[in-house]
Amino acid sequence: MPKSQIDQIDRKILTRLQKDGRIANNDLAEAVGLSPSPCLRRVKALEESGLIRTYVALVDPAMVELPVNVFVSVTLEKQVEERLDSFEAAIRQRPEVLECYLMTGEADYLLRVVVPDLAAYEQFLKTHLTRIAGVASIKSSFALKQVRYETALPLHHLAV
Amino acid sequence: MPKSQIDQIDRKILTRLQKDGRIANNDLAEAVGLSPSPCLRRVKALEESGLIRTYVALVDPAMVELPVNVFVSVTLEKQVEERLDSFEAAIRQRPEVLECYLMTGEADYLLRVVVPDLAAYEQFLKTHLTRIAGVASIKSSFALKQVRYETALPLHHLAV
């Protein structure tokens, strides 16, 4: 891979698009100090390289009645590769699981689950999580408040 | 507030925009079964109500050299309101902290921190996290792999 060298202008573009994914190309161009044409070319290149994965709308969780964040530590019975894959496949089916990480240390997986209320979480546990083959133990931790939620990655370390 | 009643069409719009924030209004309108004009009107209303918070570009963490996810459990010395606020203010200053939750149970806060490598995480710990006033204990858990990362909230429960 030729690494395609992300320069300062690309970094500015990414930082801006991570904040406002719908900024008009003209405005983006002005913000990064280019004319619209080469600016658009760079954006397209970043999209095609896969560096920009996608554009999304972010919805306010409270306003769609999803105020409850639960972090779930899951341990599997045996760490067989096959089991990991089937667990991950099962997790990917559930839309309320917004994040899932394979972890070092005690637990095998850490999930972030979003639900309308505790009843819905209980439902999720009983109907789905405990029914996944190989799940040995589950520990739930509830968030009282979402203090911060960012999707923009910090790009300072790319400065050349 | 009259609650403005989210109907099935709004739900379709939100679901679509959560997947593709840059879809053309014409295409969105067709997808949800409206003509462009009322579709755009609904989108604007959703934006102005704050239900759609913003639009962002999602960047691939690996491609910008940010492969390391760390979950950090932080306990404060005393749970004084003032301390919580100052801790949260300090956390909001750090761009590598993408998520922060006030938790029930043992730890006070759970953070998700994204860094290029372990050295950068050590730097973050020593230079920033341990220097925040009131921090009593820190426990770091490293993710081996990001199995799933979604920004789209599940909206099935809004079905009327």
Place this chain on the structure above:
DNA sequence: GCCTTATTAGCATAATCTGCCAAAATCATA
């Protein structure tokens, strides 16, 4: 210093957005 290559600016065309008005649908009330 010259030539090659890559990147840029500006313009013209095409696509898209968005406000306005009449028509259709919905709803409450009698």
Place this chain on the structure above:
DNA sequence: TATGATTTTGGCAGATTATGCTAATAAGGC
């Protein structure tokens, strides 16, 4: 069930924005 008021919709027109093309500029190698 009929009626009228209110809300929502569809289609059109003007304005904005995106995007491909070409020439000019800048960067890099020899």
